[in-house]
Amino acid sequence: MSSLALHLGPLSVDSQKILRSGVHWLCSQGEEVRANQIIGFCNISLQPAGLRLSGPPPFAEEQELQVAFAPRLPGRISINSELLRGGYLSMHSVETWNAEDIVAHLETDVEVEQEGAGNVRLLMLAGRRMTGLADLQHAGLLPSWHGRSRGWWCDKGETPISLLSLGVCDAAGVVTGDKGAFLETFEAAAQAAQMVYVPDHPIAYTTQLLLDQLSRTPAQYKAIAADIQAVLTEASTTSTPDDLVFAGTLLQALQRSPITDTYPIFSASGSARLGPANAILLSLVAEPQTILRHKKLGYHLNILRHYQAAAGPAIREWLGSAFEAVKRSLDDIRRDYEKLIDTVARMTGAKLVIINRMSTQGHEDISSYAPFDAPMSDTLANIAAKEMNLMLHDIAETRDIAIIDVDAIAAEIGGAEHLPDAVHQSGLMQAILRNEILRALEEIRAPLSSGEAA
Structure with missing residues (x-):
């Protein structure tokens, strides 16, 4: 048994x-902790080290900046209570970062x-708020309402590889x-990595929305913004605060493509800037068979039902009158995927x-499919899911993608227990998917590290 002083380390x-x-x-005093288990965090802020002449400050977009830390080895933790x-003073940044500060001792x-076991492993966290008013007094990890959040970790000299998560619940958690x-x-x-959500x-x-964003010009965004502004001022239904909030967040989401974001x-x-994400996590669950298309401007929307309910009456009226519902066949979805894969690879x-x-889901009790009209995928979710999975494997024959086979994992560990509604996973299911x-x-990292990637 040895005792190890855990320092904050350089940053x-x-x-x-x-x-x-x-x-x-x-964690609690005397708790047994795992290697790399986060045991604490602090909020941070930045101040110019000297006279700042011009330009925006670093991380101007991200109002939440935090650093969490973990021991590199397992053991029993003895926390430094003086840091609490x-x-x-536990919300606002008042202490200068000191690499020699001891946060805890580890038995x-x-x-x-x-090497470096005496320094904790650091997880840097940053959140870009939907609005500057979404301030939760820094009460927890990544508080507030964020349009983008991210975390990255790397030791000195390492460059993180980035994953951008754009899926729905099955990818987010x-x-x-x-x-x-x-x-x-x-x-x-x-290994060094950055996760962006x-x-x-x-x-x-969806693939269509992402393609829209990648090709959208400033003039097209301006037209979308003007149309939404007109909705709020000219709708037959008086707009409410819910309409205004929804319109603002919608414009935030439509303004830029997360696929082309770069990251300080x-x-x-010291400081660095990462380019666009090396990997983009999507889910087939997010691809609907029907999508909204604006009748005049031609862009697409996919708003989950519970978020539609969050809109006010003016926005709901606009969604019903200014958009048309467009049916998407399996071939349509496949073409969108292939176009997105090729576009992203190029850009x-x-x-x-x-x-x-x-x-x-194991709940099907259909003894005969004769009563169902073709295509059965229009009415039977299990048939639609099987066809979508086959489509994805067909795409993989001609495109370089990675498939995370939740279908096989659920069959192995028990879908009824760990994926009861086919979307929301148990902790065990999430852990297995996370490792996949x-x-x-890591397979994407290998050619990047060896210099083979363009």
Whole structure:
């Protein structure tokens, strides 16, 4: 048994001074903790180290900045209670980041041979709010209402590989985890990585929506914004605060393509900027058989039913009158996927990682399919799921994609228990899917590390 002092370790942002809050502990005094288990976090803010002459400050878009930390080895933790300041001092950044600060001591049976084991492993977190008013007083990990959240980790000299999650519930929870702050993914992934999550509200991303965004010009966005503004001022139904909030978040989502986003980061090596994500996580569940298309401007929307209910009367009237419902055949969905794969490969080089669908829930009691008209996929969800899964494998014959086979995993561990509604997974199912996604990410990393990728 050996005792190890755990230091914060180095962290820097070019030309900025890092200030931190008091520590929020996520473990108890004397608790047995795992290697890479997040045990605490603090909020941080940046101040210019000298006279700033021009330009926006770094991370100007992201109002939430936090750093979480974990021991690199397992053992019994003894936390430094002096770092728990309490009150507003645990919310606001008042202490200068000091690499030598000891956050805890670790009693471990593991022989300490790992270089840098005395420094905790750091998970940097950043959230871009839907609105600057979405302030939850920094009460937890990645608080507030975010249009994009991300977490990254890397030791000095490492460059993270990035995964962008654009799926609905079946993709979100696997990446963001139980606390919505990427803790489980961080613990499972030893190598440098960045996880980015864009939520499915107010729009759920489909291949058609993503293609729209990649080709949308500033003039086209301006026309969309003018149309929505007219809805709020000219609708026969008086607009309400719900209409205004919905319109604002919709415009936020339509303004830019998350696929082409780039990302500022900081680490022990200082500041850097990552390019667009190397991998994009999508799910077949997000591909509807019917989608909304604007009658005049031609762009598409896919809004989940419970988020449609969040809109006010003016927006709901607009969705009913300005859009038409367009039926999508299996061939249509396949063409959209192939076009998106080719477009993304050309524009950013990213690879699509796609979660397929559970094709049976075990509740079917159909003894004869004779009463059902063709195509049966129009009325039977299990048939539609099987056809979609086959389509995805057909695409993989000619395109470089990674398929996460939730259908096979559910069959192996029990879909009724771990995926009862074919979308929302148990913790065990999420852990298995997470490992499959990380395995796919490592296969993408390999050629990048060797310099083979363009």
